[in-house]
Amino acid sequence: MSSVGIVTPQAYRFTEALPLQSGASIADYTLMVETYGTFNADKSNAVLVCHALNASHHVAGYYADQPKNVGWWDNMVGPGKPLDTNKFFVIGINNLGSCFGSTGPMHTNPATGKPYGADFPVVTVEDWVRAQARVADVLGITQFAAVMGGSLGGMQALAWSILFPERLRHCVVIASTPKLSTQNIAFNDVARQAILTDPDFHGGDFYAHQVVPKNGLRVARMIGHITYLSNDDMAEKFGRELKTGDYQFGYGVEFEIESYLRYQGDKFSDYFDANTYLLITKALDYFDPAREHGGDLSKALAVTKAQFLLASFTTDWRFSPERSREIVKALVDNRRTVSYAEIDAPHGHDAFLLDDARYLNFIAAYYNRIAQEFA
Amino acid sequence: MSSVGIVTPQAYRFTEALPLQSGASIADYTLMVETYGTFNADKSNAVLVCHALNASHHVAGYYADQPKNVGWWDNMVGPGKPLDTNKFFVIGINNLGSCFGSTGPMHTNPATGKPYGADFPVVTVEDWVRAQARVADVLGITQFAAVMGGSLGGMQALAWSILFPERLRHCVVIASTPKLSTQNIAFNDVARQAILTDPDFHGGDFYAHQVVPKNGLRVARMIGHITYLSNDDMAEKFGRELKTGDYQFGYGVEFEIESYLRYQGDKFSDYFDANTYLLITKALDYFDPAREHGGDLSKALAVTKAQFLLASFTTDWRFSPERSREIVKALVDNRRTVSYAEIDAPHGHDAFLLDDARYLNFIAAYYNRIAQEFA
Numbered sequence: 189m190s191s192v193g194i195v196t197p198q199a200y201r202f203t204e205a206l207p208l209q210s211g212a213s214i215a216d217y218t219l220m221v222e223t224y225g226t227f228n229a230d231k232s233n234a235v236l237v238c239h240a241l242n243a244s245h246h247v248a249g250y251y252a253d254q255p256k257n258v259g260w261w262d263n264m265v266g267p268g269k270p271l272d273t274n275k276f277f278v279i280g281i282n283n284l285g286s287c288f289g290s291t292g293p294m295h296t297n298p299a300t301g302k303p304y305g306a307d308f309p310v311v312t313v314e315d316w317v318r319a320q321a322r323v324a325d326v327l328g329i330t331q332f333a334a335v336m337g338g339s340l341g342g343m344q345a346l347a348w349s350i351l352f353p354e355r356l357r358h359c360v361v362i363a364s365t366p367k368l369s370t371q372n373i374a375f376n377d378v379a380r381q382a383i384l385t386d387p388d389f390h391g392g393d394f395y396a397h398q399v400v401p402k403n404g405l406r407v408a409r410m411i412g413h414i415t416y417l418s419n420d421d422m423a424e425k426f427g428r429e430l431k432t433g434d435y436q437f438g439y440g441v442e443f444e445i446e447s448y449l450r451y452q453g454d455k456f457s458d459y460f461d462a463n464t465y466l467l468i469t470k471a472l473d474y475f476d477p478a479r480e481h482g483g484d485l486s487k488a489l490a491v492t493k494a495q496f497l498l499a500s501f502t503t504d505w506r507f508s509p510e511r512s513r514e515i516v517k518a519l520v521d522n523r524r525t526v527s528y529a530e531i532d533a534p535h536g537h538d539a540f541l542l543d544d545a546r547y548l549n550f551i552a553a554y555y556n557r558i559a560q561e562f563a
Numbered sequence: 564m565s566s567v568g569i570v571t572p573q574a575y576r577f578t579e580a581l582p583l584q585s586g587a588s589i590a591d592y593t594l595m596v597e598t599y600g601t602f603n604a605d606k607s608n609a610v611l612v613c614h615a616l617n618a619s620h621h622v623a624g625y626y627a628d629q630p631k632n633v634g635w636w637d638n639m640v641g642p643g644k645p646l647d648t649n650k651f652f653v654i655g656i657n658n659l660g661s662c663f664g665s666t667g668p669m670h671t672n673p674a675t676g677k678p679y680g681a682d683f684p685v686v687t688v689e690d691w692v693r694a695q696a697r698v699a700d701v702l703g704i705t706q707f708a709a710v711m712g713g714s715l716g717g718m719q720a721l722a723w724s725i726l727f728p729e730r731l732r733h734c735v736v737i738a739s740t741p742k743l744s745t746q747n748i749a750f751n752d753v754a755r756q757a758i759l760t761d762p763d764f765h766g767g768d769f770y771a772h773q774v775v776p777k778n779g780l781r782v783a784r785m786i787g788h789i790t791y792l793s794n795d796d797m798a799e800k801f802g803r804e805l806k807t808g809d810y811q812f813g814y815g816v817e818f819e820i821e822s823y824l825r826y827q828g829d830k831f832s833d834y835f836d837a838n839t840y841l842l843i844t845k846a847l848d849y850f851d852p853a854r855e856h857g858g859d860l861s862k863a864l865a866v867t868k869a870q871f872l873l874a875s876f877t878t879d880w881r882f883s884p885e886r887s888r889e890i891v892k893a894l895v896d897n898r899r900t901v902s903y904a905e906i907d908a909p910h911g912h913d914a915f916l917l918d919d920a921r922y923l924n925f926i927a928a929y930y931n932r933i934a935q936e937f938a
Contacts, residue, residue, distance in 0.1 A: 210812035310812040370797040370820050371789060377821045378785040381828070384814060385778035387762055403760035407782060410753040414746060422745040428851065435849055437585035437685040439759060439841060443848070445745050446752045453756070466814060473818070474810055476803065 192224040192266045192273055195249035195259070197289065200323055206284075212309040215298055219323060220245045220282040220289035224265060225273035232562045234277045234329045236320065237261065238337035238344035241412070241468050242460060244288035247280035248273070263543050270552035275559045276333060281323055283316045285309075285467045293463030294395060306392020310467055313340070313475045317347045324355070333558055336360035338540035339507065340468070343475045346515070350477055353493040358558055360551070362499045363540035365511035366485050366518070367476035372506065375415055376469040379408035383462050392463050401462045406453035408465060413452050418503035418536030485518035495525040497554045499547065501539040502532045527554060567599040567641045567648055570624035570634070572664065575698055581659075587684040590673055594698055595620045595657040595664035599640060600648035607937045609652045609704045611695060611731075612636065613712035613719035616787070616843050617835060619663035622655035623648070638918050645927035650934045651708060656698055658691045660684075660842045668838030669770060681767020685842055688715070688850045692722045699730070708933055711735035713915035714882065715843070718850045721890070725852055728868040733933055735926070737874045738915035740886035741860050741893070742851035747881065750790055751844040754783035758837050767838050776837045781828035783840055788827050793878035793911030860893035870900040872929045874922065876914040877907045902929060 197220050205213045222245045227233065237247050239260070248259035248266050265271045265278050282290040285308055293308035300307075324332070335348040335356045342364025349359040368376070383389055386404030390397050414422075426445040441447045481487035496519055500512035509530045519526045529550045533539040539547070573596050580588045597620045602608065612622050614635070623634035623641050640646045640653050657665040660683055668683035675682075699707070710723040710731045717739025724734040743751070758764055761779030765772050789797075801820040816822045856862035871894055875887035884905045894901045904925045908914040914922070 210810075212812070306814070367803065369794060370801045370803065370818075371794045373803070373818050374785075374789045374797065374820050374824055377818070377824060378782060378789065380814060381785065381825065382757060382782045385781070406760070407753060407757045410749075410756065411786065414749045414753065419744060419746045422749065426745045428742065428745065428748070435585075437587070437845075439681070439755060439845075443745075443748050443752070445749050449749055449752060450756065470812075470814075 190267050191258075191262060192249035194252045195222050195224065195246070196251075197222050197245060199289070200326060202319075202322055206315070206319055206322075208309050208315045209312045210310055214284065214291070214309060217284060217291035217319070218289075219284065219291070219319060221323060222246055222249075222259075222280045224248050224278045225276050227277045228562060230562075231277070231327075231329055232331065232333060233275065233559075234279060234324075234327070234332050235271060236279050236281070236324070236332050236335045236348075237265065237271070238316075238320070238335065238341035239280065239283065240337070240339040240341045241472075242456070243341075244286060245280040245282040245290075246288070247278065261541065263548070264551065270548050271336070271555055272552075272559070276555070279323070279327070281320050283311075284319050285311050285464060287461035287464040292461065293392070293467070294461055303393075303395045304463070305395065306463055306466070308463060308467060310470050313343045313347050313471050314351060316471070317344055317351055320344070321352060321355070330355065332356040333562070334358035334360050334555075336362075337364070338362040339364055339537065340472055343472075347475075347477065349492040349494045349496070350488060353491050356494050357561070358497065358554075359492070359494040360497045360554070361512070361515065363501055363504055363507055363512075363537055364515075365507040366478060366515050368473055369511075373473050375411055376473055379411050380466055380469055382407040382411075383465060389462060394462065400457070402457040405457035405460060405462050405465060406450075409456035409460075410449045410453040413449055415506045416537045418505065418534060420503060421534045421536055424534070485514060486521040489515075489518045489524070490522050492519070492522065492524060496527070497551070498526065498528045499540075499550065500530050501535070501537070502530060503534055504537045504539060506537040565642050566633075566637060567624035569627045570597050570599065570621070571626075572597050572620055574664070575701060577694075577697055581690070581694055581697075583684050583690045584687045585685055589659065589666070589684060592659060592666035592694070593664075594659065594666075594694060596698060597621055597624075597634075597655045599623050599653045600651050602652045603937060605937075606652070606702075606704055607706065607708060608650065608934075609654060609699075609702070609707050610646060611654050611656070611699070611707050611710045611723075612640065612646070613691075613695070613710065613716035614655065614658065615712070615714040615716045616847075617831070619661065620655040620657040620665075621663070622653065635916065638923070639926065645923050646711070646930055647927075647934070651930070654698070654702070656695050658686075659694050660686050660839060662836035662839040667836065668767070668842070669836055678768075678770045679838070680770065681838055681841070683838060683842060685845050687846050688718045688722045689726060691846070692719055692726055695719070696727060696730070705730065707731040708937070709733035709735050709930075711737075712739070713737040714739055714912065715847055718847075722850075722852065724867040724869045724871070725863060728866050731869045732936070733872065733929075734867070734869040735872045735929070736887070736890065738876055738879055738882055738887075738912055739890075740882040741853060741890050743848055744886075748848050750786055751848055754786050755841055755844055757782040757786075758840060764837060769837065775832070777832040780832035780835060780837050780840060781825075784831035784835075785824045785828040788824055790881045791912045793880065793909060795878060796909045796911055799909070860889060861896040864890075864893045864899070865897050867894070867897065867899060871902070872926070873901065873903045874915075874925065875905050876910070876912070877905060878909055879912045879914065881912040
């Protein structure tokens with residue numbers, strides 16, 4: 189299978205204020221966008237791909253000057269791939285508050301002339317979806333063939349089906365959940381506390397101090413990583429193997445898993461923005477479409493009109509299959525058309541990003557069916 | 564059921580050097596000890612209770628000047644309780660390197676005249692057991708009726724059965740494991756990294772700087788706490804309840820679970836020593852009696868002579884029942900007498916400390932049987 193090849197991000201600027209769920213609004217903002225494939229005549233073949241915590245608009249392909257910087261879902265999106273860019277016009281959008289080019293905490297707050305920092309408004313999944321809808325307006329897309337995402341991206345797809353039921357024919361929700369569990373919130377809060385209490389955080393104004401709260405971000409990412417991997421997969425990959433040959437009776441790197449996690453933490457803290465980490469984990473915590481309906485998810489999904497595909501992974505203990513089944517049940521309560529696959533994959537939550545023939549074939553088959561709607 | 568009442572800790576000083584598994588040795592050390600009940604004529608009714616990560620020699624009763632400072636296993640140990648102090652002479656020992664009175668990192672290193680800090684030798688479960696054996700020698704106990712512990716305490720009981728097979732008739736191992744999983748080590752390492760990278764840690768010499776790495780300890784404890792509770796129990800107790808009534812769109816305390824974890828983290832960082840936290844988590848990581856036997860736990864347990872009681876809790880995802888069953892299997896391979904209960908309790912790993920009639924009755928029945936041996 190080939191790649192979409194060289195891609196070029198585009199910046200979409202919006203000068204009309206976006207009202208946010210918090211009551212605040214963002215006056216002037218830019219969203220980074222990438223597209224792959226071409227529109228059909230009536231623009232009915234567009235698919236929006238929503239990103240999760242640390243990803244971006246760069247879904248597929250690579251940049252001319254950075255051939256190794258391959259999109260985060262390149263195994264999913266491309267010519268002949270499950271989401272086939274020979275048939276679909278695919279759009280990746282970097283969300284508001286992110287640190288990959290869209291307006292975020294490191295950018296200048298027009299009201300103060302200084303970086304937003306921790307004053308960047310806390311945004312919700314629903315805010316992101318409303319901001320994405322404006323990109324769709326500019327592109328002239330009245331109805332997506334599908335809106336798709338994994339994990340936090342799946343929450344955005346679900347929110348699309350509720351907020352703009354007429355604007356998508358299919359909603360593809362992978363390894364996601366209708367709301368975080370108490371344990372999920374707990375892990376997010378510990379990660380945030382690690383960042384907030386890092387002296388280099390400076391209340392979010394670390395840009396002015398020319399430092400980065402690296403230690404906090406590093407611990408936050410290490411915690412996250414543990415929850416992305418399954419217990420068994422971690423045991424299989426790293427076991428109790430020692431990097432050092434034998435016990436060292438000290439506090440340096442000893443076990444392979446320590447080496448792996450510290451490397452992941454170090455790498456992440458080099459490129460990710462601490463304020464973005466805070467606000468994205470808050471968006472995760474807040475997502476709970478049933479909340480306005482007394483906790484009744486079936487009521488929350490009554491307004492949807494799309495057809496749904498859901499997929500989950502047996503060893504995902506972050507957003508377990510049980511959580512996807514809650515969504516499936518609520519949709520079936522509303523007599524929506526739902527396809528659901530529970531994939532017996534060893535890789536935990538991360539499985540949604542990885543190559544697994546059963547998983548990718550399932551998604552491919554679904555998109556083949558969608559493609560027949562406008563063939 | 565009544566309490567053992569007012570108790571008084573005693574300090575046992577040892578001036579003969581203790582060789583450690585690391586090759587280092589500790590020259591002169593003190594262990595804090597509490598005892599409850601009385602010896603029978605031939606001292607055959609002694610039970611040693613080993614403590615886990617944040618506990619101590621203070622197993623039962625309370626101090627005259629601190630009536631609310633009740634021992635950590637007061638529901639287990641006392642007159643008429645499962646481990647009945649009317650029948651047994653029960654001993655609690657604070658381990659070497661701890662921060663509750665026994666010689667530890669905050670004490671003066673005789674070689675330098677300064678606090679040990681991070682130079683306190685990294686000790687292992689086996690080192691602790693050898694240090695405990697010296698207390699037994701002083702007390703004139705040639706053979707314990709039982710050695711007992713939960714979690715890390717259970718590892719010590721298991722190590723007793725291997726290192727001193729003649730010195731215990733029964734070995735009681737609750738909510739424990741023959742070795743940490745990769746995921747267990749991963750959580751320990753993140754906790755250690757939070758402490759080690761706290762600027763107030765000062766390479767372990769924070770005593771000299773009159774500070775404490777509170778932020779690191781706090782995050783470490785929050786991580787630990789998540790792993791002590793079951794997912795379901797946490798959901799039942801805290802759900803997605805908001806302390807604040809409604810979403811605040813900021814980074815203060817919002818969800819009840821955040822309030823709970825931060826409180827636990829704050830409290831812990833007020834009394835626990837950071838160097839002790841580091842060394843105890845290392846002792847956990849290193850414990851693996853099968854390691855010297857090519858990973859074969861059955862071979863490691865071949866030297867044991869005790870009878871065993873094991874108990875685990877269905878919702879314990881830190882040291883799951885599967886891990887206890889590995890020990891049971893290895894003991895059965897060696898034709899040892901084993902009683903095993905898998906308790907269907909909702910409280911996760913912490914269940915071993917909590918009141919649960921089935922659990923406490925099971926332990927009580929076992930100790931009643933032991934008591935008949937010397938009745």
